[in-house]
Amino acid sequence: MKKILFLLLILPLLSSAQKAEDYVRQGNEKFDKQDYTEAIKLYDQAVALDKSFGDSYYHRGLARFELKDYQGAIKDYTSAISIKNDNSIMFDHRGSAKRYANDIPGAIADYDKAIALDSTNSVAYYNRGTTKAAIKNYSDAIKDYDHAIKINPDFVDAYFNRANSEQFIKDYPAAISDYDKLAELKPRADIYLLRGLLKVKLSDKNGAISDFSKAIEEDPERSDAYYNRGVMKADLKDLSGAVADYNKAIALDEKHQGAYIKLGALLASTGNFNDAMTNFDKALALNPNNAEAYANRALAENYKGDFDAALADCNKAISITDTLAIAYSNRGVAKNQHKDYKGAIADLKKAIAMNPNDAVAFLNLGNSYNFAANYGTAIQWYNEAIKLNPNYGNAYNNRGIAKYFFGDKKGACADINKAASVGFSGAKTSLARYCR
DSSP states (O other): OOOOOOOOOOOOOOGGGHHHHHHHHHHHHHHHTTOHHHHHHHHHHHHHHOTTOHHHHHHHHHHHHHTTOHHHHHHHHHHHHHHOOOOHHHHHHHHHHHHHTTOHHHHHHHHHHHHHHOTTOHHHHHHHHHHHHHTTOHHHHHHHHHHHHHHOTTOHHHHHHHHHHHHHTTOHHHHHHHHHHHHHHSOOHHHHHHHHHHHHHTTOHHHHHHHHHHHHHHOTTOHHHHHHHHHHHHHTTOHHHHHHHHHHHHHHOTTOHHHHHHHHHHHHHTTOHHHHHHHHHHHHHHOTTOHHHHHHHHHHHHHHTOHHHHHHHHHHHHHHOSOOHHHHHHHHHHHHHTTOHHHHHHHHHHHHHHOTTOHHHHHHHHHHHHHTTOHHHHHHHHHHHHHHOTTOHHHHHHHHHHHHHTTOHHHHHHHHHHHHHTTOTTHHHHHHHHOO
């Protein structure tokens, strides 16, 4: 969340306003104790005593801002500015009140004035940056954060929000650089976690794991750090490590739906269907409308051979949202087993359109054509699966079978032998059947 920052403004105190000054001082004591309502009462008395004493309006504006009375704060800051109109900090504060009152143009105009009055006001640059970011003007926001950091090289919030804006424009290396600086200035679990998530986007899985581990070192209670580290470990085939991290995430947060789903999917892929189903059921108990849980439960049901249940779960997932590639992919698998090859092909093509890097979906689409005896087209889709995963034993094996029926026995046996060489267990049976 972007923060508005404030500088403390100390206005000159005039001897002619001594009694008003006393009320302001008492009000400030209440303000420091966060008793803003009582502070305002004391500032009211200061204003009543001397309407020309700008300090009274300024501090009352601060208190009103804290009470989210932004219009009242704007009015008080305006009164203070009418008495002393050359102070950068006053315009900065009024800009912040306008920002929260949703007067974005007015806020930016006040920040402009604050900067014109004092080009070294790093907070005004920062606040103008957060306001521009709020209206999705990320490029200009970054320029303002640049100015703030140039003035104050240790400005933690400016680095943080600049990284946030850089992410929105997909400049991930720049955002990572800012998180690097934040890790030096103020190492925190959330900094490492956010940097790790960016490394995921850049496919730096080992770097991401390192950052998630650092986040855990900073805060061992961060369930999201364990969860994300588990995801990366699973991608790198460290299945036992992934299971341990998912279980730790669940131990820290028994309502972590994502951890139940990921753990269930991993268990299903290793043949532990009962435990997989238990985890999917737990996710759905927490949220009966979790489409991802239904779609992944269908994966386990397909593995188990319960294709009717898989179809039902995929249909449920798609009725909740039509944006999950895995729901269409798993439904395509179930339709293949029901010999609805046309329906399977439609679903798998939709899954691939959503996620063109899913080698499994290409494999299953090849299977659809293979089952339908359209061997030439099946081979084309197996080719795509192998492009994505050059060691995909199942794809080599099935392409070999398609080549066999397409009349290319030599090519078939080459593919099936390749499947065997990369460790695909089904290749032995295929060799005995097609390559004797």
